[in-house]
Amino acid sequence: MxxxxxxxxxxxxxxxxxxxxxxxxxxxxxRLLYTQDQVFEEGILDIEGIREYRPRLASTGDVxxxxxxxxxxxxxxxxxxxIAAGGAIVAAEAVLKGEVDxxxxxxxxPGHHSFRIVHGARxxxxxxxxxxxxxxxxxxxxxxxxxxxxxxxxxxxGSQDIYxxxxxxxxxxxxxxxxxxxxxxxxxxxxxxPNAFGYTLNLPLPxxxxxxxxxxxxxxxILPVLADFKPDLVINSAGQDNHYTDPxxxxxxxxxxxxxxxxxxxxxxxxxxxxxxxxxxxxxxxxGIILALAGLDYTGIREPDYTPxxxxxxxxxxxxxxxxxxxxxxxxxxxxxLREEYIQGKTEISRxxxxxxxxxxxxxxxxxxxxxxxxxxxxxxxxxxxxxxxxILAIFIPREACHRCQxxxxxxxxxxxxxxYPDGIYLQDRVEDQMLKK
Amino acid sequence: MYVGLDMGGTHxxxxxxxxxxxxxxxxxxxxxxxYLHTVTRALDEVLEDIATGEVRRLNLSTTVxxxxxxxxxxxxxxxxxxxxxxxxxxxxxCGAKNFILSGAIDHRGRPTSSLVATEIEAADKELRKAAIxxxxxxxxxxxxxxxxxxxxxxxLSPDYDFITLGHRLSGRLNYPxxxxxxxxxxxxxxxxxxxxxxxxxxxxSRQLPVEPDILKADGGTLSLAASRSLPVETILSGPSASIxxxxxLAPSSRDTIILDIGGTTTDIAFLADGxxxxxxxxxxxxxxxxxxxxxYSYSLGLGGDSCLRVRDGRxxxxxxxxxxxxxxxxxxxxxTDALITMGRLDLGDKGAARRGLEQLGDQLGLTTxxxxxxxxxxxATEIASQTRALLEGxxxxxxxxxxxxxxxxxxxxxxxxxxxxxxPLLAAELEAAFGLPVVAPSLAGVANAIGAALSQPTTEIxxxxxxxxxxxxxxxxxxxxxxxxxxxxxxxRRRALAALQDRLRRLAPAAASAELEVVEExxxxxxxxxxxxxxxxRVKVQVKPRVSPLEGDEHDV
Numbered sequence: 005m006x007x008x009x010x011x012x013x014x015x016x017x018x019x020x021x022x023x024x025x026x027x028x029x030x031x032x033x034x035r036l037l038y039t040q041d042q043v044f045e046e047g048i049l050d051i052e053g054i055r056e057y058r059p060r061l062a063s064t065g066d067v068x069x070x071x072x073x074x075x076x077x078x079x080x081x082x083x084x085x086x087i088a089a090g091g092a093i094v095a096a097e098a099v100l101k102g103e104v105d106x107x108x109x110x111x112x113x114p115g116h117h118s119f120r121i122v123h124g125a126r127x128x129x130x131x132x133x134x135x136x137x138x139x140x141x142x143x144x145x146x147x148x149x150x151x152x153x154x155x156x157x158x159x160x161x162g163s164q165d166i167y168x169x170x171x172x173x174x175x176x177x178x179x180x181x182x183x184x185x186x187x188x189x190x191x192x193x194x195x196x197x198p199n200a201f202g203y204t205l206n207l208p209l210p211x212x213x214x215x216x217x218x219x220x221x222x223x224x225x226i227l228p229v230l231a232d233f234k235p236d237l238v239i240n241s242a243g244q245d246n247h248y249t250d251p252x253x254x255x256x257x258x259x260x261x262x263x264x265x266x267x268x269x270x271x272x273x274x275x276x277x278x279x280x281x282x283x284x285x286x287x288x289x290x291x292g293i294i295l296a297l298a299g300l301d302y303t304g305i306r307e308p309d310y311t312p313x314x315x316x317x318x319x320x321x322x323x324x325x326x327x328x329x330x331x332x333x334x335x336x337x338x339x340x341x342l343r344e345e346y347i348q349g350k351t352e353i354s355r356x357x358x359x360x361x362x363x364x365x366x367x368x369x370x371x372x373x374x375x376x377x378x379x380x381x382x383x384x385x386x387x388x389x390x391x392x393x394x395x396i397l398a399i400f401i402p403r404e405a406c407h408r409c410q411x412x413x414x415x416x417x418x419x420x421x422x423x424x425y426p427d428g429i430y431l432q433d434r435v436e437d438q439m440l441k442k
Numbered sequence: 443m444y445v446g447l448d449m450g451g452t453h454x455x456x457x458x459x460x461x462x463x464x465x466x467x468x469x470x471x472x473x474x475x476x477y478l479h480t481v482t483r484a485l486d487e488v489l490e491d492i493a494t495g496e497v498r499r500l501n502l503s504t505t506v507x508x509x510x511x512x513x514x515x516x517x518x519x520x521x522x523x524x525x526x527x528x529x530x531x532x533x534x535x536c537g538a539k540n541f542i543l544s545g546a547i548d549h550r551g552r553p554t555s556s557l558v559a560t561e562i563e564a565a566d567k568e569l570r571k572a573a574i575x576x577x578x579x580x581x582x583x584x585x586x587x588x589x590x591x592x593x594x595x596x597x598l599s600p601d602y603d604f605i606t607l608g609h610r611l612s613g614r615l616n617y618p619x620x621x622x623x624x625x626x627x628x629x630x631x632x633x634x635x636x637x638x639x640x641x642x643x644x645x646x647s648r649q650l651p652v653e654p655d656i657l658k659a660d661g662g663t664l665s666l667a668a669s670r671s672l673p674v675e676t677i678l679s680g681p682s683a684s685i686x687x688x689x690x691l692a693p694s695s696r697d698t699i700i701l702d703i704g705g706t707t708t709d710i711a712f713l714a715d716g717x718x719x720x721x722x723x724x725x726x727x728x729x730x731x732x733x734x735x736x737x738y739s740y741s742l743g744l745g746g747d748s749c750l751r752v753r754d755g756r757x758x759x760x761x762x763x764x765x766x767x768x769x770x771x772x773x774x775x776x777x778t779d780a781l782i783t784m785g786r787l788d789l790g791d792k793g794a795a796r797r798g799l800e801q802l803g804d805q806l807g808l809t810t811x812x813x814x815x816x817x818x819x820x821x822a823t824e825i826a827s828q829t830r831a832l833l834e835g836x837x838x839x840x841x842x843x844x845x846x847x848x849x850x851x852x853x854x855x856x857x858x859x860x861x862x863x864x865x866p867l868l869a870a871e872l873e874a875a876f877g878l879p880v881v882a883p884s885l886a887g888v889a890n891a892i893g894a895a896l897s898q899p900t901t902e903i904x905x906x907x908x909x910x911x912x913x914x915x916x917x918x919x920x921x922x923x924x925x926x927x928x929x930x931x932x933x934x935r936r937r938a939l940a941a942l943q944d945r946l947r948r949l950a951p952a953a954a955s956a957e958l959e960v961v962e963e964x965x966x967x968x969x970x971x972x973x974x975x976x977x978x979x980r981v982k983v984q985v986k987p988r989v990s991p992l993e994g995d996e997h998d999v
Contacts, residue, residue: 006533006618022843027967028974034966037978040842041549045583046529047618050723050731058840059847083844251971287549291528306527308546308554 009053010299014098014107016091017043018059023084023113025363030252030280031113031128039110042287043294054298057098059091059111062140066093067131068439069139070166072398072430073122074388080122085130088113092137092275099272100145106297107273108242109133110290114277116160116241117187120432121398123390124364127158127187127278134241134275135166138173141237142403143437151176151235153226153269155218155262156243156277157253159190163241164204169197169374169381169402174205174233178221180246180253181208186362192332195339197374198353199382201346202339205229207332210324211254214317215261217325218246222265225329229336240271244279244289248314249307251280256315259285263292263302271297284309351376367391379406383413387425397425403434410435417442443496444990446895447484448503448657448683449477452705455891456484458492462993467888477506478640485648494650499952501894503657503679506637507630511677511728516629520574522565522594523621524581526555534621536730539572541565543594550908550978551586551915562597570599576631578624580608582617585917586906604631609917611674612733613904613982616723622730627674634673638666655899655950659725659736661686661718661987662900668949674734678725680890681739682987685711685718687893688859690989691883699829699855699876702889703862705747706763710740710829712836714853718987722839735902737987738836742828744821746778746864750798752805757813759821769795775802778864780817783810786867822871829876857881861889896989899950902961903983905938910968910976916941931965931979938981946985956985 019036026032043049049056064077066089073080088111095107115134117127124130138150152167154160154177167173182188196204207221230238244250246257266274274293279286288307295302335342347353352373359368371387381402389395397420401413410433417431422442431440444459449472458466468487473480481502489497510516518538525531526546535542543565545557569577577598584591588609595605606624645654655663657679669676684702695716702709712719718737725736743761751758751774759777767778769790775798781787782795796810803813837852858880860872866882873880885892907914909929915922919941925933939958947954962982967974 007529017840017842018847019842020844021964021966022845028969028972032967032969034968034978037966038549041583041615042528044615045549045617047616047731048529050616050618056840058838061847083848087844087847283550288527295529301530304528304530308527308548 007051007300009051011105011297012053012055013294013298014095014104015049015054015056015294016059016095016107016109016111017056018087018091018111020084020087020112023082025113025125025128035112035280035282036110036286038283039286039290042291046291048291048294051298051300054294055104057094059087059094061086062089062093062136066136066140068432069143069434069437070135071118071120071122071131072432072439074394074396074427080124081130084113088115089131089133089136092133093140095275096137096141096273100141106271108294108297109273109275111276114243116154116156116163116243116277117158118162119165119359120400121368121370121386121388123368123394124361124366126359126361126363128363129162132162132166134163134239137273137275138239139403147172147404148236149234150174150237150239151230151233152239152241153271154178154241154243154277155246155265156241157245157250157255158186158243158278159206160241160277161187161189164190164194168204169200169384171200171203171381174203174229174235176205176207176226176229178207178209178218180255181210184211185253187360192335195335195342197382198343198347198376199374199380201343202336205332205336207328209255209328210321212256212317213321213325214256215258215315217317217321218257218261218265220322220325221329222268224326225333227268228333232336237273238269238271240266240269240274241277242274242293243277244286245281247279247281247285247289249281249284249309256317258310258315259288259292259305259307260302261315262289263296263305266293267296267302347376375409375412377406377409380404380409383409385416394427395425396427397429399429399431401431401433401435405435443492444499444501444895445485445488445497446501446891446893447481448680448890448894449480449505450680450890451505454480454484455888456488457888457891457895458488459892459895459992460496462991464885464892464992467891469888472505474509477504477637481641482644489648494648497650497652499895500645500650500652500654501657501663501897502641502654503683503894504637504676505680506676507634507673508677508727510630510633511626515633517576517632518574519625519628520565520569520577521621521625522562522577522579524557524590524594525617526582528582534618536622536625537578539569539574545581545590547581547583547587547590549583549586550911551583551913552911553587553590557590557593559597562594566598575603576628577602577604578606578608578621578628580621580624584609584620585613585615585904586915588915588917588920588922604628610920611672611918612724612735613906613917614723614733616733619724619731619733623674623724623732623734626677626727626730626732627672630673634676635670638670642666657683657894657897658900659734660720660900661737661897662985663897664899664901664949665951674732677727677734678736681709681711681741682737683893683897684709684861684890685737685739685893686897686987686989687889687891688861689713689718690892690896690992691861691885691889692859692881693991694857694859696857697853697855699858699878701825701858701860701862701865701872703860703864703868704745706743706745707741708744708825710742710825710832711738712853712855719836719853740828740832742825744824747772747776750775750777750802750817752802755806757802757806757816757820759817759824767795768798775799777817777821780814781864781867783814784818818868818871822868822875825872826875859883861886863887893989896992898988898990899946899953899956900985900987901942901945901949903938903942903945905934905941905979905981907934907979908976909979919945927976930977931963931981934979934981935960935963938983942983942985953985958983958985
């Protein structure tokens with residue numbers, strides 16, 4: 005073959021041609037059909053250094069390392085979810101084993117709207133593919149500092165929830181401002197839990213942000229933060245709905261832009277999230293990302309209807325983004341001081357919130373309490389009720405929990421009474437890598 | 443009465459099969475400087491004193507095109523490429539003159555940018571000036587809509603000798619492979635045309651009642667007439683002839699490994715439930731990946747004439763062949779010498795074989811007998827371990843549906859069929875190395891020619907329908923026609939099978955009654971907003987490779 009990748013790239017392509025949420029739902033069989041056509045027709049899989057991997061099923065244990073599914077994993081997932089999660093794991097393992105330099109999991113359905121507790125589907129997501137992948141990596145390849153850069157147009161509220169208390173996982177999300185788009189979160193003041201304050205970073209971009217704005221945010225916010233954080237691995241949650249043709253968002257990003265972003269960011273692993281312009285965007289964006297990751301010339305990738313005007317942004321948007329980046333970067337630099345102000349000597353910090361499951365049509369209310377801890381992410385317990393009448397207690401002992409937090413978690417589990425939580429008391433013990441339920 | 447001829451790099455084998463039995467066979471050296479003479483000599487030998495009026499089928503495999511490509515004795519080709527946006531097309535400029543034209547077709551076959559007439563005119567002028575007579579016109583996604591390729595052809599001067607249109611070669615998506623396939627097709631057109639014309643003349647001079655059919659790499663044949671516009675289909679048909687021969691000599695309906703052990707290489711192939719496995723996209727020749735359909739075959743540099751050496755105190759076999767065995771006057775010891783020394787083969791100068799092995803034994807601290815046994819054992823072990831690696835690759839091929847992931851269908855061979863001259867002599871060691879029963883049919887030495895004689899026509903077409911746009915295309919047949927909104931998978935299947943039947947009638951009239959089968963079919967709802975706007979249907983149908991059965995026991999020849 006006449007092309008050779010400068011960086012070896014592993015691809016997991018799982019279009020799930022026989023799975024849909026419903027026949028006309030955006031998350032349907034057809035979604036990656038044209039992407040596959042484009043990737044096949046470009047001959048990308050023949051390129052020396054690009055290798056395609058077959059996905060496999062993730063196990064219940066892989067899911068329970070991240071989620072508490074109510075009542076259990078089996079009833080909250082389909083095989084397609086487990087294959088998408090397993091596909092992400094296969095991609096990551098190819099990198100961790102050194103078989104390839106980078107990997108891209110083009111899988112569906114997506115996962116970044118799935119929280120620690122799963123009562124059902126929200127934002128087309130049931131379980132969180134990246135989180136399941138990352139915790140699998142840590143379990144099998146040792147502790148790692150990991151940065152997730154989420155470039156989906158929707159705030160990755162599930163990924164944020166899962167890593168809210170984890171200082172070793174920096175979660176950065178670029179998305180359309182939550183005042184104008186589902187899920188309505190992802191503001192600057194969502195900054196992480198008491199023991200990981202500053203390790204969740206949100207950059208809510210205004211509608212009509214263009215190519216220039218995204219690349220500005222990358223250069224002036226994301227890359228400087230990553231330079232400070234020094235992760236072992238960078239993950240791109242590669243949602244593609246910032247594209248100017250996306251039917252359910254209002255941004256002005258392009259295939260060239262996504263390719264350049266990945267070229268600059270150079271994530272170790274990219275995982276597809278949303279993106280529903282299945283003909284006009286996905287074929288070109290995915291091809292662009294693949295080429296950028298593999299170190300190949302992507303300058304010829306262009307949408308048929310691309311014009312510079314379609315991706316242009318107004319000066320007002322440019323100024324706004326510059327201010328946003330500035331403010332966010334300052335907050336990141338002052339995260340330790342801000343944490344002191346936030347904790348104010350408390351030993352426990354609680355929050356109460358409502359979580360809407362749009363796909364499922366369900367409302368959950370959570371009362372979450374975290375032990376303030378200087379040694380680990382801190383034990384957290386959540387009293388969770390749904391408007392369908394479900395009521396559980398979920399206890400989370402973090403990875404590398406200190407002895408005290410681990411003991412405290414088990415103590416809460418032991419003393420809580422089934423009569424108070426009719427749908428179960430769950431304990432996720434990441435130290436022991438096990439889930440208990442009573 | 444069937445006649446089959448398989449032309450290999452060193453030998454050409456021919457057989458005559460009558461009443462389901464191999465009646466006659468011959469082996470003759472291949473003369474690369476005169477392929478035609480090689481063919482006629484071999485055919486004259488098997489047809490000697492035969493009433494040629496009885497011949498019902500004459501199948502030839504030829505290395506004419508393969509050799510022209512490998513040695514670079516091809517015609518200069520003018521490439522007219524329409525790559526549209528995407529991968530940098532610089533790597534595809536394989537012709538003597540290359541023109542990157544404006545214009546683009548997208549994944550659904552919609553023209554998204556137009557051709558520019560002046561560019562085509564300028565290309566035409568330059569090609570004429572350079573006296574280039576062979577062209578290839580290839581557009582990205584031309585299989586979804588061939589109109590730009592056709593328009594380019596129309597706009598050129600009408601008197602070029604040979605033009606390949608990319609969409610006619612295969613319905614598979616892969617632009618670089620389409621470009622290379624089209625290039626090769628045009629590059630070998632002249633040399634093949636001369637061969638085909640001569641074969642036709644020979645056939646009529648011998649008063650054969652049938653026209654010869656030509657073997658392809660997919661284990662099937664196509665008529666001589668059809669092969670003249672698709673000469674590239676004749677490349678690398680040798681391994682497939684052997685696979686089909688193995689299938690004829692040892693019919694099976696199970697997962698099977700087929701080994702063809704030759705002088706220089708061992709070719710490894712597989713049957714899944716008794717059906718030969720295909721290359722996913724096509725064969726690669728001389729560094730050109732193509733869309734030419736082919737049976738899966740891996741060539742391992744390990745054969746009866748592989749050179750034996752001791753390196754760092756260890757025995758190594760191949761991958762080079764320095765010449766024939768010592769026993770036949772060759773320069774270095776080979777596995778054939780080991781077989782002679784072990785008394786399994788009665789051939790040539792046994793003393794020379796033994797002396798060569800003695801020297802190896804001295805270096806390894808083994809007796810001559812031990813070293814001979816070790817060589818054959820190691821040869822079997824290396825073939826088995828390469829086969830296992832190939833199986834792992836095949837079994838981890840990606841799949842794209844939930845159903846396939848859950849089924850997790852794997853190839854699990856239950857037996858090994860081994861052919862090629864030394865095959866029966868290695869059976870015991872192979873059985874040990876594979877841990878599977880090994881079948882070494884007699885006549886294993888001319889299995890390739892038997893496969894050639896018994897192969898039947900194959901063909902494949904791809905239908906793609908887009909009911910929102912109201913079109914279907916069958917690129918291999920140059921069909922693009924309107925469809926109604928209600929067109930569905932059932933109708934698509936019927937249309938594809940009818941087109942396949944027509945194609946078969948045209949390409950291989952004698953095989954019009956062959957069984958047609960659907961290989962793949964998919965139908966997707968196309969949705970715009972929240973409404974279903976049409977169906978995107980893909981159907982692939984084929985006549986699969988198969989052999990005419992042999993009768994009774996081939997041992998009684």
